[in-house]
Amino acid sequence: MRWSAMLAVAMVVMMVGAGTAKASADDDVKTQIGALERKCLSYMDIDQKMSCYSSSDDLVIFGLTNPESAVYGAKAVRAFFERMLTLISDPTFEIINLEIIPDGDLAVAIMTQHATATLQGGRHIDTSFRVTEVWRKEAGGWKIVHAHSSYPIDPNTGAPNIHVQ
Amino acid sequence: MRKTRSLAAIAAALVLISFVLPAPVQAADAKAALIEREHQCLAQTTLDAAMECYDPSDALVLYDANTPREFDGAKAVRTNFQPAYDDMKNPKYDISAEHAEVAAKLGYTFGIVHLTGTDKAGKPVDLTWRSTNIWRNEHGVWKMIHEHNSFPVDMATGKVDMQSK
Numbered sequence: 069m070r071w072s073a074m075l076a077v078a079m080v081v082m083m084v085g086a087g088t089a090k091a092s093a094d095d096d097v098k099t100q101i102g103a104l105e106r107k108c109l110s111y112m113d114i115d116q117k118m119s120c121y122s123s124s125d126d127l128v129i130f131g132l133t134n135p136e137s138a139v140y141g142a143k144a145v146r147a148f149f150e151r152m153l154t155l156i157s158d159p160t161f162e163i164i165n166l167e168i169i170p171d172g173d174l175a176v177a178i179m180t181q182h183a184t185a186t187l188q189g190g191r192h193i194d195t196s197f198r199v200t201e202v203w204r205k206e207a208g209g210w211k212i213v214h215a216h217s218s219y220p221i222d223p224n225t226g227a228p229n230i231h232v233q
Numbered sequence: 234m235r236k237t238r239s240l241a242a243i244a245a246a247l248v249l250i251s252f253v254l255p256a257p258v259q260a261a262d263a264k265a266a267l268i269e270r271e272h273q274c275l276a277q278t279t280l281d282a283a284m285e286c287y288d289p290s291d292a293l294v295l296y297d298a299n300t301p302r303e304f305d306g307a308k309a310v311r312t313n314f315q316p317a318y319d320d321m322k323n324p325k326y327d328i329s330a331e332h333a334e335v336a337a338k339l340g341y342t343f344g345i346v347h348l349t350g351t352d353k354a355g356k357p358v359d360l361t362w363r364s365t366n367i368w369r370n371e372h373g374v375w376k377m378i379h380e381h382n383s384f385p386v387d388m389a390t391g392k393v394d395m396q397s398k
Contacts, residue, residue, distance in 0.1 A: 126332065130363040137385035137397045138363060172337030176367045178294060178379055180302060198296045200365050200381040202341050214343055216365040218383030220300040221393050228386045228393055232302040
C-alpha cells in the first residue's frame with residue numbers, strides 16, 4: 069500500500085473515531101443540561117436560582133412581560149428574580165418538548181414551559197410559553213447566559229396566547 | 234508530489250496560525266463575522282434570499298411573534314414568512330443591544346429589532362421586537378437553526394407591547 073493510501077485510511081479512521089467521541093460527549097451534555105433545566109426551574113431561593121446563571125455582564129434575559137422585556141447583566145437579573153420570587157407562591161413547572169443542541173462550550177435548549185402558581189392577592193395562574201436558553205460552559209460549570217421567554221400573538225384577536233400547546 | 238507538499242505546507246501553516254493567534258482574537262473575529270452575517274440576512278429583500286440564511290432541513294425550529302407555538306422545518310417557516318415579504322414595502326431594519334457569541338460550529342445572536350416601512354395599503358408599519366437566533370456553521374456558512382421572535386406583554390393592560398425598547 070502506498071504511503072498516501074495509508075495516510076488516507078488513517079485519516080478516515082481518525083475522523084470516524086472523532087465523530088463517535090463527539091456524539092458521546094454531546095449526549096453527556098444533553099443529559100447534564102436536561103437535568104439542570106429541571107433543577108434550576110425548581111429553585112425558589114434566590115442564591116440557588118442565580119447559581120444557574122452566568123455572573124457576567126453579558127447575561128441577558130428577554131422576559132415574558134414588561135418591565136422585564138429585556139434585562140441586562142447578572143445584577144439586574146438577580147433583582148428581576150428577587151421580585152418574581154416574592155410575587156408567586158406554590159409554583160409548579162413542567163418542561164415540554166425539550167430539545168438540546170450542544171457544541172463546544174455552548175448548548176442551546178428550546179422548549180415549552182407550563183407553569184402554575186398563586187400570585188400575591190391569591191389569584192391563580194396557569195400558563196404555557198416558549199423558552200430559548202443558551203448555556204455556556206464556565207469555570208463553575210454550565211451556566212445560562214441568555215434566556216428568551218415569550219407568548220405568541222393570536223392574529224385573530226391580537227392578544228397573547230398564554231396557553232400555547 | 235509537489236502539489237502534495239504544497240498542500241501539506243498550507244495545512245501546517247493553517248494549524249500554526251490557529252495556535253499563534255490568541256484565542257480572544259479568533260473569538261472576536263468569529264463574533265464579528267456572525268454579526269455581519271446577521272445584518273446581511275436581515276437586509277435580504279426577497280424571500281428566496283432570506284431563506285438562504287436558514288437551515289433548509291426539517292430540523293429548523295421557528296418561534297415567531299405570531300401563533301402557532303412553533304414552525305417546524307424550512308417549508309413551514311417559508312410559508313409563515315411569505316405574507317411579510319408580499320405585503321411589506323420599503324422595509325428598514327436596525328438592531329440595537331446586539332450581541333453574538335461563537336463556540337465551535339454553534340453561535341447565537343440576539344438583539345432588539347426595529348422595523349419601519351409600509352404595508353400593501355400604504356399604512357406605516359413601526360414595530361420593535363426581541364430576536365434570538367441560533368446559528369450553525371455548515372461548510373463555512375452560518376445558517377439559522379432556530380429563531381425566536383417575540384413582543385413582550387404589558388402587565389398593566391394584558392396587551393402585546395409592539396414598541397418595547
